[in-house]
Structure formats: structure tokens, C-alpha cells
Amino acid sequence: MSTTHTVDVVVIGGGAAGLNGALMLARSRRTVVVIDGGDPRNAPAEGVHGLLALDGTPPAELLRRGREDVRRYGGRIVAGRVVSAGRDDDDDFRVELADDTVLRARRLLVATGLRDELPDLPGLAEHWGRGLVHCPYCHGWEVRDEAIGVLGVGPASLHQVLLFRQLSDDVVFFRGDVELDGRTRARFEARGVRVVDTPVAGVESDGHSITGVRLADGRIVPRTVLAVATTMLARTDGLDGLALPTEDVQHGRRVVSGPAGTTAVPGVWVAGNVTDLTAQVGASAAAGALAGAHINADLAAAEAEAAVPEPFSPASEAALTARIVGERRHGLPLPA
Structure with a gap:
């Protein structure tokens, strides 16, 4: 097992949050x-959008540039997967990777992001990041004026309908188990x-692109784009030893942070999607x-505190305070 000296910080996660940290x-x-x-979560996407001056940059290219930036100032990038993390005997942190590499650090920044859980619907997953989208701000412009279908999976789907309607005049809401009151139906009809209301049985495609939604009664509703609100779960694999508190929220599960x-x-x-499930690249x-x-x-x-000579008595503290006051008052150090 290989080991290294203790570094100031190990950052777990090489996405936008981890690299900027x-x-x-x-x-x-x-x-x-x-x-x-x-x-990275956004690997299937053609480009990162809504990021000032870098709009449309392919995700892989953005991360490549980010890694170069970190290396320019002496930071190291290590490819690997964390299998365990926790405190060491000396109160620093010990992080072990799948290849048996062990890193030690005084502080940790966890920026592992999240994973999206899709509805278990035949033919759906293979279109993720292309014909199947989740965020109107990340992908909306690219699917403008398309025949868009919104899959009902929860309350967030109702919000999605209105946002994607802003982008196309042709929007169909496949309600699923989502309850609609009269007012909501009236708003959708007005727009x-x-x-x-018929349950969805699967997704039709031509082998490359979405062509429609197959209903339980056999009918097919032509669509070229589907939007779905995923269940977003913070990635915490290998981090059990840190005992980070998590909480279930409306959109999934996040690591609790202040x-x-x-x-x-x-x-x-922690930073990024591991704690803020809806943060885009810029916010992360x-x-x-x-x-x-x-x-x-x-x-x-901590370093300043550790540098103070011991013992540091109340008398020495008073003398130091008087010295600092004198320096500020007269502009010159007082005699030692």
C-alpha cells in the first residue's frame, strides 16, 4: 500500500465544485x-450552458481546462475512486483509493456530486442527456420548438411543464400518478x-432518437424530446467513515451543510451538487x-494558534495587547 505525506487538503471530486475549490x-x-x-454527471451533454463566457463548452473540455488551472499553481490531480475515508490516529484524515493509494490530509472538501435516478420505463435511460432532459436552463434552448413530452413523476413535474412550455408551443404532459386539481388543469389548457391521463408503458425510438411515447392502451404519442424530474441522490460511496449527516428533501437526498x-x-x-442538488455548473x-x-x-x-509559544499566560497576553496598542498609536514598536 502506497502512502504520501500529509497535505493541507484532499478534495474528493474532480468536477466544477472540486476543481474551483x-x-x-x-x-x-x-x-x-x-x-x-x-x-461527471453531465458527461452525456454536448455542452455546458448558462455559464457566462463559457456557454456551450463541452463538459470534458471545461474540466480539462480546470485541471490545468489547478496544476498551474501546484495542485495535484489523482485519478481514482475513494473506498474509505475517516480520521487517522493523529486527528488528520486518511483517504484510501481503490488502487490501495492512501492520502492523508488536514482538511477535506467533499465535492462528489450526485447521481440521477430515472423512472424505470423501458427505452428511457439510453436517451439521457440527449433526447431525455431534466433542466430547462441546461438544455431548453437546444430543444426549443420541439415536440416535448413531460413525464409526470411528482410535484416538480408540474413546474417543468410551465418552464418547457416557455420553450415550445407543443408540450404534452403524461400525468402518470401525479394528481391534478381543476385549477392546474385549467392553467395547462389555457397555455x-x-x-x-393514460399510463405510460414505454418510449419509442428509431434506434438513435426518441420518436414517441407508448401508452398502456397501445397508442403512441409522437414526441422528439422528453423531460423528466429525476431523483437526485448525493454521491457518498466510500465516505461512510466520515459520518456526514444527510437529509431527504423534495428532489432527493443531500449532505447537510451550513x-x-x-x-x-x-x-x-462540502460543495456543489452533493449538498445543493439543483445547482448548475456555475453555482457549483x-x-x-x-x-x-x-x-x-x-x-x-489554526497555524497562527499553533505558533504561539506555550505557556501563554494572562500576563503575557496583556503585555502583547499593550504592545500592539502602542504600535498602532505611535506607529513604532515599543521597547521589548
């Missing part, structure tokens, strides 16, 4: 290692949205940067 830390002259599992990505576990921060990157800055500040405070 690592960038902030590396620019602060922190020793930082990013563990990149190599399976020209057709509601299909300001700047702090967690209930001292020394561990910003959260990573904020967490990185706070980790650096935490380390700086």
Missing part, C-alpha cells in the same frame, strides 16, 4: 490533491398543454471557491 486553495499556497473519479459548505464533522466541507463552481477560501482561512487560524 482546489484552485482557491492552490493559489493560497496550500498543498492540495484532487481525487477525480472520472464520471395549450395537452394532458394525457454556511460556506461547513458540515457537522469538524474539518470537512462558486460554492467550491467559497468553501476553498474558508478552508484556507480555517487552516491559517
Whole structure:
């Protein structure tokens, strides 16, 4: 089993949140290692959208540039999968990878993202990220004016209908088990949205693209794009030893966090989709940067405290305070 010296921060996750957090830390002259599992959530997408000055950039290209940025300031990128993480005997963190590599760190930033659970519907999954979409802000412009179908899987689907209707005049809502009150039906009708109450049996395609939705009674409703609200689950594989608290929310399950990505576990921060399930790439990157800055500040405070000579008595504290006051008042140091 290979080991390394203790670094300031190990970042678990090489997406936008993890890389931007690592960038902030590396620019602060922190020793930082990013563990990149190599399976970003947005890999099937043709481009990242809604990101100022980088709109349309392929996800792989965006991450390649991000890795280059981190390396430019001395950060390391390690390809691997975490199998365990927890505190070591000396109160630092120990992170073990699937290839038996062991990393040790004073602080951790968890930016592992999430995984999407799709409805168990025949023919659906193979179109994920292309004809099957979930976010009108990520993919909406690209499917504008298409024949769009929204699959009803919960309350979020009602919101999706209105957002995708903004992008196309041809929207059909396949209700499934979602209950519709009279007011909602009236709103959909007023906006020209057709509601299909018959259960969906599967998705039709030509081998490459979606062509329609097959209903339980055998009818096929022609569609070229389907939208679905996925169940979004924070990726926590291999992190059980950290005992990070999670909570179930409307859209799935997230790691609980406080300001700047702090967690209930001292020394561990989180950023991006692992805690904010609906964050787009820009928001995830910003959260990573904020967490990185706070980790650096935490380390700086700890280092300053550790540098104070012991014992530090009340008398010595009073003398130091008087010295600082004198320096500020007169602009010159007082005699020692």
C-alpha cells in the first residue's frame, strides 16, 4: 500500500465544485490533491450552458481546462475512486483509493456530486442527456420548438411543464400518478398543454432518437424530446467513515451543510451538487471557491494558534495587547 505525506487538503471530486475549490486553495499556497473519479454527471451533454463566457463548452473540455488551472499553481490531480475515508490516529484524515493509494490530509472538501435516478420505463435511460432532459436552463434552448413530452413523476413535474412550455408551443404532459386539481388543469389548457391521463408503458425510438411515447392502451404519442424530474441522490460511496449527516428533501437526498459548505464533522466541507442538488455548473463552481477560501482561512487560524509559544499566560497576553496598542498609536514598536 502506497502512502504520501500529509497535505493541507484532499478534495474528493474532480468536477466544477472540486476543481474551483482546489484552485482557491492552490493559489493560497496550500498543498492540495484532487481525487477525480472520472464520471461527471453531465458527461452525456454536448455542452455546458448558462455559464457566462463559457456557454456551450463541452463538459470534458471545461474540466480539462480546470485541471490545468489547478496544476498551474501546484495542485495535484489523482485519478481514482475513494473506498474509505475517516480520521487517522493523529486527528488528520486518511483517504484510501481503490488502487490501495492512501492520502492523508488536514482538511477535506467533499465535492462528489450526485447521481440521477430515472423512472424505470423501458427505452428511457439510453436517451439521457440527449433526447431525455431534466433542466430547462441546461438544455431548453437546444430543444426549443420541439415536440416535448413531460413525464409526470411528482410535484416538480408540474413546474417543468410551465418552464418547457416557455420553450415550445407543443408540450404534452403524461400525468402518470401525479394528481391534478381543476385549477392546474385549467392553467395547462389555457397555455395549450395537452394532458394525457393514460399510463405510460414505454418510449419509442428509431434506434438513435426518441420518436414517441407508448401508452398502456397501445397508442403512441409522437414526441422528439422528453423531460423528466429525476431523483437526485448525493454521491457518498466510500465516505461512510466520515459520518456526514444527510437529509431527504423534495428532489432527493443531500449532505447537510451550513454556511460556506461547513458540515457537522469538524474539518470537512462540502460543495456543489452533493449538498445543493439543483445547482448548475456555475453555482457549483462558486460554492467550491467559497468553501476553498474558508478552508484556507480555517487552516491559517489554526497555524497562527499553533505558533504561539506555550505557556501563554494572562500576563503575557496583556503585555502583547499593550504592545500592539502602542504600535498602532505611535506607529513604532515599543521597547521589548
